[in-house]
Amino acid sequence: MHITPLQRDFVGEVSAIDISIPLTHDQVAAIEAGMDRYAVLVFPDQPLTDEQQCDYSRNFGELEATLIGQMTKPSERRLGPVEIGDISNLDPSGRLRERDDNRRMYALGNRLWHSDASFRATGAGYSLLSARVVPGHGGNTEFADMRAAYDALDAATKAQIEDLITEHSIAFSRGELGFDDYGEGNADKVRPVRHRLVRTHPVTGRKSLYLSAHIGTIVGWPMPEARAFIRDLTEHATQPRFTHAHQWRVNDLVMWDNRTTMHRARRYRDLQEVRDLHRTSIKGTAMTAEQGPAMVAE
Ligand code: OGA
Numbered sequence: 161m162h163i164t165p166l167q168r169d170f171v172g173e174v175s176a177i178d179i180s181i182p183l184t185h186d187q188v189a190a191i192e193a194g195m196d197r198y199a200v201l202v203f204p205d206q207p208l209t210d211e212q213q214c215d216y217s218r219n220f221g222e223l224e225a226t227l228i229g230q231m232t233k234p235s236e237r238r239l240g241p242v243e244i245g246d247i248s249n250l251d252p253s254g255r256l257r258e259r260d261d262n263r264r265m266y267a268l269g270n271r272l273w274h275s276d277a278s279f280r281a282t283g284a285g286y287s288l289l290s291a292r293v294v295p296g297h298g299g300n301t302e303f304a305d306m307r308a309a310y311d312a313l314d315a316a317t318k319a320q321i322e323d324l325i326t327e328h329s330i331a332f333s334r335g336e337l338g339f340d341d342y343g344e345g346n347a348d349k350v351r352p353v354r355h356r357l358v359r360t361h362p363v364t365g366r367k368s369l370y371l372s373a374h375i376g377t378i379v380g381w382p383m384p385e386a387r388a389f390i391r392d393l394t395e396h397a398t399q400p401r402f403t404h405a406h407q408w409r410v411n412d413l414v415m416w417d418n419r420t421t422m423h424r425a426r427r428y429r430d431l432q433e434v435r436d437l438h439r440t441s442i443k444g445t446a447m448t449a450e451q452g453p454a455m456v457a458e
Pocket residue numbers: 247270276287289299300301302423424425426437439
């Protein structure tokens with residue numbers, strides 16, 4: 161296995177490995193070490209079935225069921241298992257979704273910079289996206305390095321944010337776009353959870369900003385002040401020098417660490433062209449909680 165840097169210490173391209181078959185312990189360790197160094201790894205030319213994608217993903221921990229999968233009736237899911245996230249513009253019968261399709265509008269939230277499942281108590285660890293059909297134009301996925309963004313903050317800001325606790329909910333990110341139709345009985349799934357704003361990586365010891373469109377407030381702060389501040393930090397953290405755009409080719413598998421990066425989807429002509437990516441995510445570890453309770457006035 162070989163890793164070629166695409167963007168220094170942030171994005172690497174992995175070659176000379178077949179991830180559709182069982183990996184050795186050493187191969188898994190090498191990929192994890194690559195993830196710790198880079199945070200985003202691109203594996204070109206890896207055709208995978210959903211089952212192979214799940215098997216490969218399980219090398220890195222327990223799979224997480226997607227929220228939208230859990231909120232969707234089995235009969236309305238295009239892809240069977242809830243562990244396979246349907247990141248496409250197709251309905252269950254394989255047709256392009258209409259402009260005002262509820263599920264399409266929900267998915268537009270991916271256009272905002274976010275970290276997967278940060279609306280859950282432990283957030284996600286790695287996410288893995290496998291490209292099955294890609295559009296002719298647009299539809300890139302962009303990544304931002306939250307370690308480099310943290311490092312570049314001035315000392316006063318670092319001190320100010322060190323112990324801050326944020327509240328995340330899917331209702332905040334979707335509310336930003338004016339979407340609030342989650343369907344019957346799903347209200348409990350949008351309740352806010354708390355995370356530290358500054359996380360320390362358990363292996364590398366590097367600090368990073370845990371930002372996400374799902375953040376709605378900072379504990380102990382007036383909401384408008386919190387949102388204005390989070391917006392400033394997000395603007396800082398997503399400057400071009402911290403980001404990388406991935407242009408999809410069929411059979412790309414891209415994996416990223418949600419604890420140290422944010423990502424967003426870019427526009428494409430989704431009412432005309434098919435884009436079909438399948439996602440798996442690994443359950444997060446309690447990295448935030450391991451750092452102990454933060455000092456906050458509530
Ligand atoms: C995701 C996601 C972005 C994209 O799958 O978690 O945010 O470009 N996808 O589709």
